[in-house]
Amino acid sequence: MNKPVNEKDLVQLITGACSPRQRARIERWLDQKPEHRERLSKLRETWTISGELELHQKEDETWDKISQRISNPRHLTIHRLAEDEDAAVDKNKGKLHSKSMHPEYSPSTRSGRWVSGVAVACLLIVGTFYLLYDYGLLGEQQHQPGERAMQKVTADRGERMNLTLSDGTSVVLNSSSTIRYPSRFDGSKREVELEGEAFFSVVPHEDKPFLVYTNRADVRVLGTRFNVNAYADFDGVEVVVENGTVAVASDSLTKQVDPALKNGEEVILKKGEYTIVREGAGPTSPVNVSLDLYTGWINGDLIFEATPLDRVIKRLGRYYNRNFEVADSSLLDRELTVSFKKESLSRVLEVLSVALDVTHEQKGSLIYLESNK
Incomplete structure (x- = not known):
């Protein structure tokens, strides 16, 4: 039986500390349910907020660094491109869904909204610190000179x-x-x-x-x-x-x-x-x-000009968080010229089917393409 994935595994994935075998196990777990990827995303966001955690420092030194970040945050925004069939476009506003990692308020602002934002950030940062500390990812190693x-x-x-x-x-x-x-x-x-x-x-x-x-x-x-x-x-x-x-x-x-x-x-x-x-x-x-x-x-558009299908499906896979397989490798050499302007995955698959004369079958995160010829 596969060992269950826990927060320590996810933190090691985020920090690049996991082994290839561990990474493969986590990837299989992520593909099982959308909730698993959401759990990873939330943990990554928490990690990013505390981005200046230096793993070699003591607790009080780390907190000093974190406190400095609260007063002068580095902005980071995550855009969810297409987690489900209609997630690529907000039907009401026509905009990509996004979540801002830091409140875009001036540090001199005294509004309640800014204070609330900092309070939430503090809670997330403290939680991340103790998570890392408990898992033994915070140590007392020293940097080498010039590192x-x-x-x-x-x-x-x-x-x-x-x-x-x-x-x-x-x-x-x-x-x-x-x-x-x-x-x-x-x-x-x-x-x-x-x-x-x-x-x-x-x-x-x-x-x-x-x-x-x-x-x-x-x-x-x-x-x-x-x-x-x-x-x-x-x-x-x-x-x-x-x-x-x-x-x-x-x-x-x-x-x-x-x-x-x-x-x-x-x-x-x-x-x-x-x-x-x-x-x-x-x-x-x-x-x-x-x-x-x-x-x-950058604006959520995918534009292809005489692009081999092999490269097309790699880009689509990254964008829509899906895996593609083809029945015949000769399909991969077929070229496609088309533009997708924040289209849903179902619409993209319809276009591929017509343009390349293929049929598609989707099972979970896997999309299978087969030629009609």
């Missing part, structure tokens, strides 16, 4: 997150994506690590470049708006610029030289330009593209 405390935020399947970094840079984190960043940007560079996809609006700082590290490519910028797609299940890292200028280099090259890279070892992208970095290769030459194709997801 920075990194924070980690993950947008689960079916979620999209908005967060603001300490320098004022805003980040929109797509489903099944993780970002790691320091609580403060010290030194001469602002560095973050990305797994998955995110859209960055970087606050300009001429003397402190902003760097995004991914599995295959690194992006360097002083101040601009750009999108990075670095999902592990895709064979490349895509970068597109909405405004400003960025430099893109393959990861292997970037680790060998200073961020001020030599000519020929990087590609410079300007507004409306795109590049892709594939395994073992440098970035491709910049090309002009339609920005909506790469950034529409």
Whole structure:
């Protein structure tokens, strides 16, 4: 019999401390009932509020950090994209459902609403602290000299997150994506690590470049708006610029030289330009593209242009929190050109069935596609 999943397991999943076998067991448990994913989401929200908990600190030192956060919170909003058939769109307002993690009130405000918001945050923070302490996740380990405390935020399947970094840079984190960043940007560079996809609006700082590290490519910028797609299940890292200028280099090259890279070892992208970095290769030459194709997801839109079904169902799976299977692998090469504007899952499946001449069958979180030919 499988060992039951408890809060300690979920905390270890959130913090990245669980083993591959433990992660697989938790994923199976999450797929059993929608209530299980809701339980994980609530715990993750509580963890995020107390985001500056440093696991090596003593209780009184941790509380001092938490108290500072209450007076100057970092905003983070979680958008539930499509937890059920009609959750993608609020039928009355036509807006994505969302839950704000911090009250958007000025610390100088004396309204009862702000006080209530802080009181709730305090309760959640204290609860999280004791949860972590009881489970032995708070210790007294010391950082090595020069080591920075990194924070980690993950947008689960079916979620999209908005967060603001300490320098004022805003980040929109797509489903099944993780970002790691320091609580403060010290030194001469602002560095973050990305797994998955995110859209960055970087606050300009001429003397402190902003760097995004991914599995295959690194992006360097002083101040601009750009999108990075670095999902592990895709064979490349895509970068597109909405405004400003960025430099893109393959990861292997970037680790060998200073961020001020030599000519020929990087590609410079300007507004409306795109590049892709594939395994073992440098970035491709910049090309002009339609920005909506790469950034529409920020507004809940899914836009495909001659996109293979293999990539389509991966994006749909992350967005709607579903798993797709096909009867014949040849289906995966079929291309699709279509736009979904905050559509329900049932509507999306109808379009796929007609456009690709397939039938679909849904059982729980699994969607099975089979060709009619």
